[in-house]
Amino acid sequence: MPIGSSIKINDISIYYEEYKHPNALNTIVLIHGFLSSSFSFRRLIPYLEKDVNIVSIDFPPFGKSGKSLKFSYTYANIASTILELLDTLGYKNIIATGHSMGGQIVLNMSIQRPEFIKKAILISCSGYVPRAKLPLRMLTYVPFIGRFIKLYLEKSGVEGNLNIVVYDKSIIDEKMIKGYEEPFHHNEIFRALAKMLRHREGDLAPVSLQSIQTPCLLLWGDHDTIVPLNIGNRLAYDLPNSSLVVIKNTGHLLPEEKPKEVYDEIIRFI
Template identity: 30%
Template sequence: MRLPKLLKILLISVFFLVVVVSLLFGYRDIPLDELKTKYAQAPSSFTMIDGMNVHFRDEGNPNDSIPIVLIHGTGSSLHTFDDWPEFLKQEYRVVRMDLPAYGLTGPFPDRDYSIKKYVEFIKHFLDEKGIEKCILGGNSLGGEISWRFTTVYPEMVDKLILIDAAGYPFKAQSVPLAFRVARIPVIKNMFTFITPKSIARSSVENVYADKSKVTDELADRYFELTLRAGNRQAFVDRLSMERPTDAYQYISEIKQPTLVLWGDQDLLIPVENAELFHKDLPNDTLVILENAGHVPMEEVPLRSVKVVRSFLDAKEND
């Protein structure tokens, strides 16, 4: 008789613990209109792609026939590239979007977050925007989508920019807390409604070399966009996807001029992976940025965009 009583006490304790945690750390989704008011000011626009109202920005030189298209990484949004267009748009057309699962775009209706699905999404987005050829760049997940897109649609990519890109197997020195929580059985289900704000800030700090650059405004943006309806479940779904282990074998087939840009303090995808891209790509330029982490376009925007401009100018003069 003693065991059932102890079990009952344990279950009641767990129930009250869940209630307390929910009260302290539970957050409701933020209404989309409220998020749009804050994060979709001009030059933001929306367009329907594959049943989703996709958030994007299209800036710069309208006469540029080969625009720069930028793709963000996991848990991020188009805002991670906010500083780059200021240094590029006088000469180039710069296009970026919130990938499905992140930012204001929201989840894929079928919850398929494979790289293949993302590649097809980019194809449909470019078709809708009338972009037949582009300079394609991406960070982390966006980098993997970029080079995978290039292997499938090489005729649509003029040049490639890979920023701390995923693709090769790697062992992270440090993984953002949100990534770890979203992979834990049972706990990951609670993550869809219990999302401590501190996790968002900790996860952003994890991918920065200089933690002091993670401002309250920056941390709030990451956190609040996570609370767009469907994004928390999509985050868990994306990190639960099985990843192909041999896709990197196609990297050596990429002929386009490629910039491999990496932060030397990247603890998520180590700088050794930059050397792997450099070894396998037949036509690449490798630049390692000192004192920069996993998101150099956001952490050191001026230094990183100068490298991009030098790469583009050099290739145009070849």
């Protein structure tokens, strides 16, 4: 059973879950994607916890972590906050695993502390997305912008979004819908999302990616319509010490759709 805790780092509450293995030498850190939380790894963790220590983190403003309007929601700051959390918890030999936007955070962690991140696993990792244009960033200063963001996200609803991000629609059930829906019952997240849109720098440029020497495993679904496979191919080209594995008949939510296959590739890699 996980031990869920919250701790204040960089003036914001960070929620994390620990799955401790008595004999494991390595620790896998799980970092979810945009509009998600540690819930997205619920089907992968039961496989991994047999072999390694696990720390699954809700990065702000998502999940059960803080949504402070004073926090700077840049990739660089989120990455440094997670690194400080791991230092505080005393972990070493880190294998950092990021899904989607979480992959960009992992890459930033690898740049900031290359000696600390032993290996990186990038699952359907976002890439090459530029910073939001100035007019869009200026809109985030509009009063009640949080309400507009909430209305925009509610258009398709959680179930509609899940139908877009998974290949096998049969895995979508009430538990899955409720799990991805729960964080959005709290209105403070929408104002924080406006700040994230304002703060978020662009994804790492090729010159930065090419400087990363950390061994990287890239895992991709062949039917990913959110971050298409061509992004995985570009990342595999730009990351000098990387390999790309494509999993068949799978969409964007690899840890939900093919947890056993993802586990097998991770264990082979580490």
